[in-house]
Amino acid sequence: MKVIFVGAGPGNPDLLTIQAHRLLSNCQICIYAGSLVSPEVVALAPDGAELHDSAGMTLEEMETVFARAQAQNIDLIRLHTGDPSIYGAIREQMNSLDKMGIDYDVVPGVSSFQAAAAALKTELTAPEIAQTIILSRTSGRTPMPEMQELEHLARTQSTLCLFLSIHKIGSVADELAGHYGYHCPVAVVYRASWPDEKLIQGTLADIAAKVEEAQIKKTAMVIVGPALARNIPASKLYHRHFSHGYRQADEPGNQS
Numbered sequence: 001m002k003v004i005f006v007g008a009g010p011g012n013p014d015l016l017t018i019q020a021h022r023l024l025s026n027c028q029i030c031i032y033a034g035s036l037v038s039p040e041v042v043a044l045a046p047d048g049a050e051l052h053d054s055a056g057m058t059l060e061e062m063e064t065v066f067a068r069a070q071a072q073n074i075d076l077i078r079l080h081t082g083d084p085s086i087y088g089a090i091r092e093q094m095n096s097l098d099k100m101g102i103d104y105d106v107v108p109g110v111s112s113f114q115a116a117a118a119a120l121k122t123e124l125t126a127p128e129i130a131q132t133i134i135l136s137r138t139s140g141r142t143p144m145p146e147m148q149e150l151e152h153l154a155r156t157q158s159t160l161c162l163f164l165s166i167h168k169i170g171s172v173a174d175e176l177a178g179h180y181g182y183h184c185p186v187a188v189v190y191r192a193s194w195p196d197e198k199l200i201q202g203t204l205a206d207i208a209a210k211v212e213e214a215q216i217k218k219t220a221m222v223i224v225g226p227a228l229a230r231n232i233p234a235s236k237l238y239h240r241h242f243s244h245g246y247r248q249a250d251e252p253g254n255q256s
């Protein structure tokens, strides 16, 4: 018997991995994060499967379900939104499972920052401008480690993907503007890949007002950085004078 931590992806069931789809469609016991996992994904569990919404559960209550599955020798699917490794609180569950002598595996999922980039039809990296993507958040009830406060991250001018931060968009934008400048592009994607997905694009100067107008208060990804601009010089990868392991440069005089 095993517990399998499964990434449910950002919402649209088509974005589940084949492995996640297969495990979910055959599961007998599933604990899912009801606050974020889409009902369409949970609906893939077969009729008669035992379903538990972790939103209303404590770790001890989850341990009770783990123990029962162990006693019955039934694999348990632990469904997490996006990819389980990002703000998934899987560590404490794994520590419990270690203590209980229960084995576990992890199936990765499409994270919401990736679904947001797809919705925006954007590249998060840009040659010579942003070669680093930072996944972070602003402080909530969980304080930020001091060296990872947004103002420190902003100094790197990387592309910032902020989870769990939409409720503080005003102060986040002001804090970031100190380093990125108020003209820096920002995008907010509400419920990426859900039927009611919303895209809001602006700058650090106007994004807070736009978010307020759209009444977005949760389940949104905030992406900030100059890489979001379209008028960025092309990378060398497809330039005809740039050769690499898979393609010879098209030498001047040798042009087709």
Ligand code: SAH
Pocket (backbone or CB within 6 Å): 010, 011, 036, 080, 081, 082, 083, 084, 085, 086, 087, 088, 110, 111, 112, 113, 115, 116, 162, 163, 164, 165, 189, 190, 191, 192, 193, 194, 218, 219, 220, 221, 222
């Ligand atoms: N493990 C998840 C993140 C969980 S933290 C992942 O990999 O995506 C929860 C936060 O993720 C939300 O506050 C929101 O910032 C973001 N999020 C989750 N699903 C989202 C979606 N469909 N669209 C936009 N943001 C989403």
